[in-house]
Amino acid sequence: AQTVTQSQPEMSVQEAETVTLSCTYDTSESDYYLFWYKQPPSRQMILVIRQEAYKQQNATENRFSVNFQKAAKSFSLKISDSQLGDAAMYFCAYRNNAGNMLTFGGGTRLMVKP
Amino acid sequence: DTGVSQNPRHKITKRGQNVTFRCDPISEHNRLYWYRQTLGQGPEFLTYFQNEAQLEKSRLLSDRFSAERPKGSFSTLEIQRTEQGDSAMYLCASSPSKLGGNEQFFGPGTRLTVL
Numbered sequence: 393a394q395t396v397t398q399s400q401p402e403m404s405v406q407e408a409e410t411v412t413l414s415c416t417y418d419t420s421e422s423d424y425y426l427f428w429y430k431q432p433p434s435r436q437m438i439l440v441i442r443q444e445a446y447k448q449q450n451a452t453e454n455r456f457s458v459n460f461q462k463a464a465k466s467f468s469l470k471i472s473d474s475q476l477g478d479a480a481m482y483f484c485a486y487r488n489n490a491g492n493m494l495t496f497g498g499g500t501r502l503m504v505k506p
Numbered sequence: 507d508t509g510v511s512q513n514p515r516h517k518i519t520k521r522g523q524n525v526t527f528r529c530d531p532i533s534e535h536n537r538l539y540w541y542r543q544t545l546g547q548g549p550e551f552l553t554y555f556q557n558e559a560q561l562e563k564s565r566l567l568s569d570r571f572s573a574e575r576p577k578g579s580f581s582t583l584e585i586q587r588t589e590q591g592d593s594a595m596y597l598c599a600s601s602p603s604k605l606g607g608n609e610q611f612f613g614p615g616t617r618l619t620v621l
Contacts (some may be wrong), residue, residue, distance in 0.1 A: 436510075436613060436614045493564075
């Protein structure tokens with residue numbers, strides 16, 4: 393079974409600074425997708441960024457980028473120029489190519505200090 | 507608003523009662539998912555529908571839980587004889603028919619509290 397681990401329960405960053413959230417996963421599949429979802433307090437979960445495992449190039453979406461290390465099964469999220477609105481729970485998630493369910497990590501609570 | 511909607515947003519019930527939640531997916535999405543999220547944890551998959559067919563169920567979905575999607579549109583999740591351990595946020599998500607990396611769009615969730 394696939395597992396996703398987020399080893400940082402909480403992280404803190406100063407506004408305008410950069411922060412990196414860690415995620416590791418375990419799978420025997422070679423083709424899969426990885427996601428970072430953001431869940432603000434009392435609001436619904438939204439997709440931040442996705443990565444296809446067959447792509448070597450790291451995904452980037454504006455201030456958000458990933459460092460995908462397939463051999464190490466590592467998928468970290470870098471948030472540049474942090475903003476107060478980035479404060480939220482961040483979940484790393486895995487889905488294999490043929491499957492439908494997302495497997496989530498335990499989450500990292502990001503606090504942004506003004 | 508054309509996002510995923512869930513009703514009710516909050517439900518408080520007494521142990522042993524039955525509860526039913528509703529999810530309305532994004533209209534053109536034929537895939538629908540239910541997840542359960544306990545406090546401080548990531549969501550856990552419960553079940554998945556493609557149109558009206560329930561194609562996958564987690565072993566977390568005990569026989570007290572039943573989900574339906576009768577016409578391939580909205581879905582209901584019923585919990586019979588609720589237990590305190592059922593207290594959680596129940597999330598619904600939908601996605602379009604194309605597989606691959608299409609994201610799942612999540613609703614706001616129904617928070618269940620069992621007293």
